[in-house]
Amino acid sequence: MALNIKQGSTSHSAYDLRDPNAQIEERHTLAVLVENEPGVLARVIGLFSGRGYNIDSLTVAETDHEGHRSRITIVTRGTPSVIVQIKAQLGRIVPVHEVHDLTTEGPSVERELGLFKVSGTGDHRVEALRIAEIFRANVVDSTLKSFVFEITGTPEKLDAFAELMRPLGLSDQARTGVAALARGA
Amino acid sequence: MSRKMTGARMIVEALRDQGVDTVFGYPGGAVLPIYDELFQQNDIQHILVRHEQGAVHMAEGYARSTGKPGVVLVTSGPGATNAVTGMTDALLDSIPLVVLSGQVPTFLVGTDGFQEADTVGITRPCTKHNWLVKDTSKLSATIHQAFNVATSGRPGPVLVDIPKDVQFAEAEYVGPKQVDTTNYQPRRKGDPDAITRLVELMEQAERPIFYTGGGVINSGAGASQLLREIVDATGFPVTSTLMGLGAYPASGRNWLGMLGMHGMYEANLAMHGCDLMIAVGARFDDRITGRVADFSPDSIKAQIDIDPSSINKIVHVELPIQGDVGHVLEDMLKIWKSRGRKTNSEAVRKWWSQIEQWREVKCLAYTNSDTIIKPQHALERLEALTKGRDRYIATEVGQHQMWAAQFLHFEDPNRWMTSGGLGTMGYGLPASVGVQVAHPDALVINVAGDASWLMNMQEMGTAVQFRAPVKQFILNNERLGMVRQWQQLLHGERYSQSWSDSLPDFVKLAEAFGCKGRQVSDPAELDDAIQEMIDYDGPFILDVLVEKHENCFPMIPSGKPHNEMLLSPEAEAFTGGGALV
Ligand SMILES: Cc1cc2nc3c(=O)[nH]c(=O)nc-3n(C[C@H](O)[C@H](O)[C@H](O)COP(=O)(O)OP(=O)(O)OC[C@H]3O[C@@H](n4cnc5c(N)ncnc54)[C@H](O)[C@@H]3O)c2cc1C
Ligand SMILES: Cc1ncc(C[n+]2csc(CCOP(=O)(O)OP(=O)(O)O)c2C)c(N)n1
Numbered sequence: 001m002a003l004n005i006k007q008g009s010t011s012h013s014a015y016d017l018r019d020p021n022a023q024i025e026e027r028h029t030l031a032v033l034v035e036n037e038p039g040v041l042a043r044v045i046g047l048f049s050g051r052g053y054n055i056d057s058l059t060v061a062e063t064d065h066e067g068h069r070s071r072i073t074i075v076t077r078g079t080p081s082v083i084v085q086i087k088a089q090l091g092r093i094v095p096v097h098e099v100h101d102l103t104t105e106g107p108s109v110e111r112e113l114g115l116f117k118v119s120g121t122g123d124h125r126v127e128a129l130r131i132a133e134i135f136r137a138n139v140v141d142s143t144l145k146s147f148v149f150e151i152t153g154t155p156e157k158l159d160a161f162a163e164l165m166r167p168l169g170l171s172d173q174a175r176t177g178v179a180a181l182a183r184g185a
Numbered sequence: 186m187s188r189k190m191t192g193a194r195m196i197v198e199a200l201r202d203q204g205v206d207t208v209f210g211y212p213g214g215a216v217l218p219i220y221d222e223l224f225q226q227n228d229i230q231h232i233l234v235r236h237e238q239g240a241v242h243m244a245e246g247y248a249r250s251t252g253k254p255g256v257v258l259v260t261s262g263p264g265a266t267n268a269v270t271g272m273t274d275a276l277l278d279s280i281p282l283v284v285l286s287g288q289v290p291t292f293l294v295g296t297d298g299f300q301e302a303d304t305v306g307i308t309r310p311c312t313k314h315n316w317l318v319k320d321t322s323k324l325s326a327t328i329h330q331a332f333n334v335a336t337s338g339r340p341g342p343v344l345v346d347i348p349k350d351v352q353f354a355e356a357e358y359v360g361p362k363q364v365d366t367t368n369y370q371p372r373r374k375g376d377p378d379a380i381t382r383l384v385e386l387m388e389q390a391e392r393p394i395f396y397t398g399g400g401v402i403n404s405g406a407g408a409s410q411l412l413r414e415i416v417d418a419t420g421f422p423v424t425s426t427l428m429g430l431g432a433y434p435a436s437g438r439n440w441l442g443m444l445g446m447h448g449m450y451e452a453n454l455a456m457h458g459c460d461l462m463i464a465v466g467a468r469f470d471d472r473i474t475g476r477v478a479d480f481s482p483d484s485i486k487a488q489i490d491i492d493p494s495s496i497n498k499i500v501h502v503e504l505p506i507q508g509d510v511g512h513v514l515e516d517m518l519k520i521w522k523s524r525g526r527k528t529n530s531e532a533v534r535k536w537w538s539q540i541e542q543w544r545e546v547k548c549l550a551y552t553n554s555d556t557i558i559k560p561q562h563a564l565e566r567l568e569a570l571t572k573g574r575d576r577y578i579a580t581e582v583g584q585h586q587m588w589a590a591q592f593l594h595f596e597d598p599n600r601w602m603t604s605g606g607l608g609t610m611g612y613g614l615p616a617s618v619g620v621q622v623a624h625p626d627a628l629v630i631n632v633a634g635d636a637s638w639l640m641n642m643q644e645m646g647t648a649v650q651f652r653a654p655v656k657q658f659i660l661n662n663e664r665l666g667m668v669r670q671w672q673q674l675l676h677g678e679r680y681s682q683s684w685s686d687s688l689p690d691f692v693k694l695a696e697a698f699g700c701k702g703r704q705v706s707d708p709a710e711l712d713d714a715i716q717e718m719i720d721y722d723g724p725f726i727l728d729v730l731v732e733k734h735e736n737c738f739p740m741i742p743s744g745k746p747h748n749e750m751l752l753s754p755e756a757e758a759f760t761g762g763g764a765l766v
Contacts, residue, residue: 003461004458088493
């Protein structure tokens with residue numbers, strides 16, 4: 001008789017529900033709430049580089065001045081077991097208070113802000129403005145030969161915008177990386 | 186009552202309040218105020234080492250043999266960088282250490298000041314946590330928090346970097362009870378549902394095995410006691426990693442011996458063939474798993490570990506239980522008893538008879554000689570001549586380390602000090618000194634290889650100065666034996682740089698340090714030499730000239746599965762020389 005164990009039969013059942021050997025990389029957005037002390041960002045980044053994990057984007061800012069808390073939002077990629085390991089390793093860092101996986105813990109919203117400089121004249125310039133309008137991008141700087149557009153949205157929306165602007169003279173861009181929150185109360 | 190004092194005095198005060206009796210260290214400009222305070226008190230002894238790496242390994246030996254954190258004090262720059270190897274060693278082996286380093290004054294930080302190094306930056310990846318204290322008013326609380334972090338949850342080394350002006354300035358001292366450590370409190374109790382699930386599996390298992398590790402030792406003496414109780418009550422076989430030796434006694438009925446790359450044939454095959462593996466404070470290191478895809482293919486695996494990052498890291502486990510070994514075993518035993526102490530005893534009996542067959546292979550068999558000392562024989566004699574004594578063993582790294590793990594038997598936890606995770610040559614001598622400082626009357630032996638021993642031999646001076654009668658048992662094969670073995674077996678016998686040329690005369694070296702030495706090469710004199718070493722009232726170096734080309738078996742080459750183990754020709758004879766299993 002072989003021993004059997006029910007799937008998802010422990011409080012750590014999240015581990016058991018997915019194929020542990022799956023080799024498919026998933027994209028996860030993690031919210032890491034940390035003590036705002038010197039070096040904390042270096043610890044988080046050092047963990048990713050030291051253990052060879054990917055960072056697609058990373059944003060950080062203080063969110064509670066009184067409580068000395070900052071929030072780091074990390075978009076990472078890895079197989080399911082690597083993602084579990086990344087969360088466990090983050091949780092080990094002493095000034096890390098909470099680690100949330102916004103990708104698995106229910107619906108969430110993600111936004112990124114981007115600044116895009118498009119240089120050009122004539123038709124290209126008109127077309128750039130028209131597309132910007134469709135994407136609800138704002139013009140935050142303009143000269144006779146260039147615009148700087150500001151746009152907020154999901155990373156995919158920003159990617160799409162950049163793609164369309166490229167043939168129209170996209171010459172520079174700056175993006176903040178993803179900020180994300182769980183939906184609902 | 187105001188307790189205003191300088192930062193330097195605060196440090197000594199905080200150490201005293203933390204119950205520290207010994208500091209291992211080395212002075213320098215950036216810690217002179219602290220040394221000045223140490224000079225003016227008598228509660229804390231300072232062991233002056235010869236190199237800061239030695240201080241850290243001594244503190245590791247002290248910590249592993251007592252269960253208390255080891256404390257190290259070093260100066261800025263080179264003092265701190267010399268301590269890096271030791272801290273990395275302690276991090277990988279989960280040894281609690283508090284390292285205090287001096288730093289250039291705050292107003293010089295970042296200016297490439299004299300003996301300035303970015304100590305907090307350099308040691309971030311090799312400590313569990315570290316702090317740079319810029320304000321004396323935060324110093325005592327930080328030190329108390331450092332002790333808390335080093336010792337709670339999965340233990341590890343921490344470092345507090347203290348600029349010199351912070352040591353001079355005055356502030357209010359804060360005692361350990363006034364410090365809020367609630368923001369770092371890892372969970373200790375396991376999930377009762379999961380423990381019950383494990384007990385259910387234990388009741389049904391046909392081929393169960395306990396796979397125990399260093400976490401049992403980390404959890405304290407109570408955990409080893411509980412492990413013994415549960416193993417003996419269930420009758421399940423038990424094996425251990427290198428780091429867990431002594432948690433279950435080697436004389437115990439259910440003991441299979443160490444598992445892994447150089448582990449026992451029966452232990453590895455039992456791991457391979459089990460249907461329920463209960464990992465207790467063990468982290469599925471690659472020296473254990475071999476090729477992961479073939480690791481124990483037919484078992485359900487449960488893992489008790491206090492660190493979630495150890496769970497499901499290498500091997501997928503079906504039943505993870507996050508918690509402290511002692512707490513979880515206590516609950517496990519309670520639940521198992523309350524459900525009627527059931528096991529599938531018929532099947533387990535069959536399992537044992539299978540294991541007994543594997544045992545017949547006698548995997549540690551070797552051919553003895555009466556003209557040359559075999560290293561295995563030297564250890565068997567050491568075991569025989571020290572049996573029954575409360576004996577502490579440290580090792581260096583290499584073949585001798587593995588033979589020590591195979592041929593010496595440990596009855597209690599905290600008696601075995603070895604560098605497992607980092608495999609740091611040069612660990613053993615200083616570790617033995619640290620153990621001896623903590624246990625002045627005990628018999629403390631460092632089983633060494635010639636090459637490893639040289640790496641921190643300067644610490645012999647420390648042993649002599651502090652009258653630490655450590656015994657250095659050097660299995661001298663004039664080779665970097667472990668490297669030579671790999672080259673023989675895996676690199677076409679091309680012995681690139683793996684011999685020890687120009688070795689010192691260890692007997693003269695002992696005399697030069699002011700202690701005693703003896704060389705032995707005749708098997709007939711071995712016992713007498715070992716006895717002289719044991720009886721000598723002081724540090725002793727025994728240079729045992731052993732067979733130069735002996736290999737350490739069994740051996741599972743890296744990346745191979747457990748059932749593709751290499752055996753010695755002597756053991757091979759028992760299996761008929763064919764494939765195994
Ligand atoms: C030359 C050489 C050869 C080696 N060959 C072998 C070999 O053949 N066999 C072998 O076993 N090893 C061998 N090793 C050692 C090996 O590299 C690892 O160090 C060792 O296997 C790890 O032991 P462990 O799994 O017990 O983990 P440890 O490193 O001791 O880790 C302890 C685990 O327990 C957890 N833990 C800590 N405290 C608690 C607590 N209170 N409660 C619950 N969990 C806790 C930790 O989170 C961690 O996961 C060799 C080393 C060298 C240098
Ligand atoms: C600091 C360090 N450098 C290199 C190694 C690689 N290494 C592992 S074992 C070994 C040889 C050890 O020789 P010795 O101490 O004489 O012991 P033996 O194997 O001969 O028993 C070496 C070089 C190591 N583990 N540590």
